[in-house]
Amino acid sequence: MAFEDLKQQHAAMWGAGPFERVAHTLHDMHELMIDSVEARPDDVWLDIGCGTGELAFLATRTGATIHGTDISLVMIETARRQAEERGHDLVFETADCEALPYDDATYDVVTSSVGVIFAPDHRQVASELARVLRPEGKLALTAWTTEGTVGEFFQLLGRYSPPPVAGAGVSIDWGQEAYCEALLGDAFELTFSHHDVPWVGESAEDLWNEMAEAFGPIVVLLRSLDDEQKAALREEMIELFGRLQTESGVVMPRPFLLVRGTRKAPQP
Template identity: 45%
Template sequence: MAFEELTSRHAVMWGSAPFENIAHLIEGMHVALVERLAPVAGERWLDLGCGVGDVAFHAARAGATVTGSDLSPTLVETARHRAAEYGLELTLEVADCQNLPYPDASFDVVSSSVGVIFAPDHARVAIELARVCRPGGRVGLTAWRKESGVGAMFGAMAPFMPTPPPGAGSPLQWGDETYVESSLGGAFDLTFEELEIPQTGEDGTGMWTFFRDNFGPSYTLWHSLDTERRAELDTTMEAFFESYRSGDVISVERRYIVATGVRK
């Protein structure tokens, strides 16, 4: 499989900060995805890139038999602790969405909310999504629009980030219907919807600091820089959030797509 070194680094990066502290910022997106996939009691449900577990929890509460998997052992362990606190029974385990350990056609539903989009090998992700979903089963993904606040945020951070290896896909590619259709349309009959989940706050410095300290990629990036570059990144990102100010409120528009489909 390509990108082994990058994938190994991602496993550490995503677990480097307490994502559970900021999971609420995308809770509405998770709910929207699960609602559109309409869980049925007893269905075999696989949530990929499950993070700290929220999509998997919603599906389990609806009665599905859920497996949640993520590349990061730390996030999976956090998800297990949260599931125990909520009294939920489901399987949570470490797995790479580019090379899944599950048999062909073993799930009725396969979901991922801004999860698999971060894997570098998009072709392998598409193959695995189709492989593990049974004929007539359902798939559902969410992905950020490139032409949105999240796309702009990643753009602001880009000059400080290392250059990805040749051929590595961008997560923002999955936010384009044409791209998703070209990747998954051969295996799934797809439909698309655009939704928005704004991020609000009162202070650009506080919004950036909160995100920086709790989101694994930004946490890892900041700590990889020397003192001068850290200060430059902080200044850049504080200005980014302040650019969305209107009066006393900052509201970053964050548009995303929900792609759902039925396995052919």
């Protein structure tokens, strides 16, 4: 499959469910990213893979001028609607993070909350992140890591999913510090830190139902399965989540890597 076709599939996949219903589960990640870039009121900020806009809405408190982009038109339309509902004057537009439609050195801040990691050409993504940031500009991106239960979760989804597209980058590779250093280290001074943003549900069934109804990749996966496969996946997921039951509900850890970068001056 050509990467352009794959990206169109991704755009449809991420827009397949009402992501705004589950975006709140990333709130603490967004807060951490916003604090990490130390934005100033006169900064111009690009949030790539902005989804339904939640990080951008939180970032308005900095006073920066914020633009959001996503490959999914459905996500962008939802972000625009929510911005109007919340009284935010923000620009949201569709864009491919491998070919951003912006001039060199346009932005003071670039963020991507588990967003650019899903693009197939990782080197091209890294090049674009460096290209659109001004010297001394700040980068913050996050990527899932796979230790513990979340690794089992990804493996379980993988058993029911089509094989990966040949040559396409794997999103969880961004969760390795050495991998990010190899991609970004020439253009950025980097620091790394590890965190967790658990997904909490009242019960194993509730957690699975929330994912199955609102999280686009799982919505699309379920559409591709027959009834027997759907039932088997549900049973395995509920068994997995049931092992995470606490007195306050089911708590699924979601460990992630925060990559912070300062743009170096381009070499002549």
